Amino acid sequence: MNYLIIGAGLSGMVLAERIASQRNEKVLLVDRRDHIGGNCYDEKNEANILIHKYGPHLFHTDNKAVVDYLSAFTEWEVYNHKVLAYIDGREVPIPFNFNTLYKVFPPELAQKLEQKLLAAYPYNSKVPILELKQSADEDLQFLADYIYEKIFVNYTAKQWGMKPEEIDGAVTARVPVFVGRDDRYFNDTYQMLPKQGYTAMFRNMLDHPNIKLMLNTDFKEICELKDGKFYLFGQPFDGQVIYTGQIDELFAYQFGELPYRSVRMEFETLSRRWYQDAATVNYPNQYAFTRITEFKHIHPIDRDRTTILKEYPEPYVIGKNTPYYPVFTDENQRKYAQYKDLAAQIPNLTLVGRLAEYRYFDMDDAIENALHVYQNKFEG
Structure with missing residues (x-):
């Protein structure tokens, strides 16, 4: 096994799939959560409504190469996202x-x-x-x-x-x-959703004998970075380490924490057919939450119940909640550059994805970025 990938979100899954299927190499894919897909994970709730556990994720892109890549793992349904905002007592x-x-x-x-x-x-x-x-x-x-x-x-x-x-x-x-x-909230050429949901598409991506998946596993339980060298299960590891987690965590916060914004997700399943007129309604000026999403608009189903999600932004606190959005300020970028320079000194380490690169990626951007990393570093 020559490849260790830390993080089973979009970036990690794309690279695992490419290395396993195209290079015919064995990959160990590790994630501390109990599921694949990172923040794009979806599942059916008690009302049989497909919900996005970490907030609405709507696939939209102008990049045909990304669509072609994902189409090997899913069929699609056209979906044009619409958003209203509650302004002065009306929805616009x-x-x-x-x-x-x-x-x-x-x-x-x-x-x-x-x-x-x-x-x-x-x-x-x-x-x-x-x-x-x-x-x-x-x-x-x-x-x-x-x-x-x-x-x-x-x-x-x-x-x-x-x-x-x-x-x-x-x-x-x-x-x-x-x-x-x-x-429409987006104007991209391709706007659609995986027909059976994101998680079903992700399972198809990882359905390869060369991919070994370890969930509920913090990478620090099996992997140690010491004096610029990786150790896996207590033994020196000279293979490729692809890291998609928080870069400051990888280096034990040596230069201090990189700030993120988090979101507290509050789901409610209601005994009514519909709650609102669009998939998402933003509340810029009232309430502590920023928006309400009703998932039956996104994944239609004939039910007399409906599930909504209210999102309450909050600071990210290590061990308490989930890091969603890097906070882009000059000071934070300087701090990230210090970590990036440190990573560059480790020849078998590759940083990929939103947390590792401290950048905001839409889904299509994350997939395109991971495909480019594969082509430029691991292909051939």
Whole structure:
């Protein structure tokens, strides 16, 4: 066995599958959780409703290579995600678009703002909210301030625990104004879900005799990093170690902890057919939770009961909750660079994925990244 992969999330599973099937090499895949799939894990609950245990994960991409890769392990169902935001007592579509304009403003003002947006930006384009705030046009400045205050600033403060200006632009750019009438939350070419769910697709990925899976196993129980060398089951290990966990944990927090945001997930199964009009409704300005997701909109099933999820953002605390989102600040990036330099001194260590690379990946990005790592480092 020449490959040890720590973490059975997207990155670890893709690399395990590629090494096992393409190189015909044996892989040991280890995860401290009791399931595969990382935060993309889904399961049916007591009401037979398919839920996403760690919050809604919606597959969307323009990358045909990623779709082709995953299609070997699943059939697909088309799914276009729609999100509403509860603003001033009404639910309006987001990202903020022309349909939203006409719901929140009088028709004459909405039409004027629509025309000015079209004059300033291409149709069907996305404009980051902080960019719109820099507009020299007074009406567009008014619109930017409205969106910023009503939809963006309080939601961002809840989600990240800081002001939008303190967050890296790569994060704030994810909250755009859409210059058009497309109510879909995503505009990618491919928007779909695995027909039998994510976990079924993941099981197919790992269904290979060369893959040995160890769940409920913290990597530190079987693996030790000492003086720049790995030991597996107490013996020196010169094979490849692919690490997808938290990089600061791997190096025993030598330079201090890297901060993450976490989310407390509260599921409720209710004795009613439907709870809300869209899969997800955001609550930027009320309540401690940021959004409510109703899973029957995502995975339709004929039931007189429904399951919802309320998400309460909170700081990540080691041993208490789950790290979801790296916190992108200059200070944290400098700290990560110290850990990355340390990792570079270990020739048989490869860092892959959101936690190990301290980056935010959408699902398709994580899969594309793992495929590139395989092609560049392990293929051939």
